[in-house]
Amino acid sequence: MDTLPAPDDGDEAAPLTPIQLRELYSLMVAVRHLDTSAVAWQRQGIIPGYAPELGQEAAQVGSGYTVDTTRDFVFPTYREMGVARAMGVDMVAYMSTHKATWHGGLYNPMTSRLAPIQAVVAGSVLHAVGWAHGQTLDGRDGVAMAYFGDGASSQGDVHEAMNFAAVMKTPVVFFTQNNGWAISVPTERQVAGGSVAARAAGYGIPAITVDGNDVVAVVEATKRAFAHCRAGKGPVSIEAMTYRRGPHSTSDDPGRYRSLDDERADAGADPLERFRQQLLADGVADEQFFADALAAAKAEEEAIRTGIEALASRPGTEMFNLVFQETTPALQAQATNWRKESEHV
Structure with a gap:
């Protein structure tokens, strides 16, 4: 599905440069390594809980990479570590919430342009629309981006937010990560019609369904959505189709509602390996680059872990x-x- 009109100019369609493509891969491998390490930290008692995002790196990095942190604002849930990393947020400060030393993160939302981590299902969507409406009233061109999952899309708050945003033409991008599961309930059992993006038509909002495991496609879709909002044309809904590889959180046992064979069959190609093969095939990167990217990710994870362990109680x-x-x-x-x-x- 793609009901978003073409942009007035071609700037948003400009292809990513080789430098940008390599940067995206480096971000994705950093997020992947930090994410899997955070699960291990929970098992080791370093942090009490964590919501993994294995398999959703392309959706998060691709969308977060597009944000202009000089004027836009992002409203996350509790699973947008990859978005935060792509936006350049200090990751020790971000992970402080998972350490349970601070609610919402120790980072400064105003300077980072990332709102505090939101644990209320769909709660961040209303905040995003409120901020975006303020931009309209002030005559500014900032765009809000609200993240939520396919499960959260069934909350009444999303209906209220989309309806208000459509009526008032607020510059907000509703970014749905459809990872196939609302905790233990599959999408088809809690989203009528099987598509969150299709609901946008009921509010008069243009929508894009994008391959959430293709980081380049996500960047392109998010760029188009931001351009539409910035031009004063109102909100856009993006549904990134991806898959949650693993548990909803470190306290969840996915084996109670799906088998490992099901997970392997439904998840499709690993977004990180898929992008790696694309960069190799296009001659954008070589094996030395991938080795260096992994080494940098490991060094970064070690520094973050040290910083988290040093956090004292508030x-x-x-x-x-x-x-x-x-x-x-x-x-x-x-x-x-x-x-x-x-x-x-």
Whole structure:
């Protein structure tokens, strides 16, 4: 499906340069190595929980790579580590949420242009539309991009967000990563018609269904969507078709609802290996480049792990100090009781 009109100029259709293609691969291998390492960290007790994204690297890196961090804003869920890495977010600060030392990440959302990690299913979609509407009211050209999964697309918040965005022509890209599963429920059992992108027509929103395992295709689709929004033409829906290889989270057992054989059969080609073969075939990269990219990814992962292990617990008073701009008597009473029980003061 592709109902997005062609751009007014051809800038968005310019092919990626060899340098950009190699950069995309380096990002994907860094994300892959950090993602699989994070699962190991959870098993080792370094972090208490993590939501893997194995198999979704192309969808995340390709879309995050397209963001203009001088004017756009991204609203993630709890599984957009690859987007954060592609946007240049400090990964120790990002992973602090998975370490449970800070809710939403220690990075600065205003400078990184990545909103705090959102654990409420579809909650980030409403925030994205609100921010994008503010851009319209201020006469600015920033675009918001909201991430959510095929499962979250069945939430009422997505309906409200899409309807408001369509009516008000807010510059927001609704980026759905359809990884085939809403935790343990397959897409066909919770998305009527089997397509999230098809729903966009009901709101008068143009939509693109893209191969979410093809990083170049994702970059191109996201560029077109951003150009459409930036031109004041309203929102766009992108559905990136990919596959969740592995569990929903480190507390999930996918063997309870699908077999390993099913996973192998349904997942298709590994997006990282697929891109590697493409770069080799096109003469864009050689084996030395791939070896260097992997070595850099391993060194980066080691530095991030060291940084995460060094993170100390946050002051408990932040539970009360950062709730309201002006505190309330009830909150003050809770803070006093907490200090008596935990700090004995």
